[in-house]
Amino acid sequence: MPTTLVAEESQITNLNLMFGASGVECNELVTTLSSEATTFDIIQSIIKTKPTEIDSPFSVLDLRVVIDLMNKWTTNLPTVKPFYAVKCNPxxxxxSALASLGSNFDCASLAEIKSVLSLGVSPERIIFANPCKMESHIKYAASVGVNVTTYDSVGEVEKIKRWHPNCELILRIKPEEETGAQFRLGLKYGAFLNEVPKLLKAANMAGLKVTGVAFxxxxxxxxxxxxxxxxLLAKTVFETASQLGMPKMKILDIGGGFSSGSKLDEASLIINDAIKSYFENEENLVVIGEPGTYFAETTFTxxxxxxxxxxxxxxKEYWIDDGIYGTLCMTLYDYFIVTCSTLKFGSKHENVTCKDTKTYPSTVFGPTCDSTDTVLKEYPLxxxxxxxxxxxxxxxxxTTACATNxxxxxxxxxxxxxxxxS
Structure with missing residues (x-):
């Protein structure tokens, strides 16, 4: 059994030391008084103790949540190595926190690779998971030793052969169904099953090694x-490669789409059972996942x-200093459930939460001059x-990853x- 990460005081202390020495981009390190303190408590403290110094809007990153999520991942998916999708929140x-907890990284661009490497992360812990890459980005990956990437077209094989001939390839395939998904990545990426032999042969002819399958x-x-x-579809591709006389594949990349709630429990049961059923006889199989939302969503307030x-x-109509062109861009989507609380620091009764008072249908606008910049409509506040x-x-x-100026x-x-x- 793999070692499960445990959110012990010593682990938190190591993270504290890491942030104190690394010069990460933050205003300050906020020390909670006890493990019982909530993120909401921290926000109240920041506003109350630094009313004139605080820059707004601001976010709080709770490292305790990051650790808990890593614990849960390791427990539920013990055979799946996490490669955090940097695009979700860079x-x-x-x-830094994820790197210290042993996470690997899914990078899609030169900038994302640079950012991860700047933390001292080994290039072996990075997968260049973008099936269509700029040539300059491929050259950079080659120069820094990021030697695993995805592909789903013959054209990509030609680019990689020219600019990064030592790179190992993972063939991105298109799942047969993306039922219920709000964002269907199969519309843009992934090879159909009938295209697989051609793509495998193209890589083989180019002298490139295909080491696995992604979806x-x-x-x-x-x-x-x-x-x-x-x-099961990925297993079929493994078998196709074997039938073509190609070197044995070793990597199964099950992609992302994970959430941090109870759905991970459901998904992990299905994933673990499928790996056991379809890859039981595959020796030295390496299974990786690309969680993004799973690690990022609930860690920021x-x-x-x-x-x-x-x-x-x-x-009642209010204007706030962030909006849909900024951190609150996700509120544009119907599936996004807004969880909003209030703090009355400008009202007569300072530092009072507003949970049990009368509410009114309220509209909340962002700060820009565009009327589309509407965060909430008829929301009870x-x-x-x-x-x-x-x-x-x-x-x-x-959120911040998609924000504009x-x-x-x-x-x-x-x-x-x-x-x-502390």
């Missing part, structure tokens, strides 16, 4: 049962300040005043506070 503090069942709401069919107010009868705060949970996945406004990306145990 915050250097999160990458992605889609993100946000994908049916976990799809993993079983995709793993966003704090935004009320910068404007308008009352129209029962309807207590009456707020200028300099009160709205706090949004689960704001780590595809539209209209000159920045997201919370530059203002990250790290929560850890």
């Amino acid at each position: 915050n250097i503090s999160l990458l 992605h069942i889609g993100s946000m709401g994908a049916n976990a049962q799809a993993y079983s069919g995709a793993i 966003l704090a935004t300040k009320v910068i404007g107010k308008r009352v129209r009868g029962e309807l 207590p009456e707020l005043e200028m300099n009160d705060w709205l706090v949004f949970s689960n704001m780590g996945a595809y 539209f209209n000159g406004f920045s997201s919370s990306a530059k203002n990250i506070y790290i929560a850890y145990l």
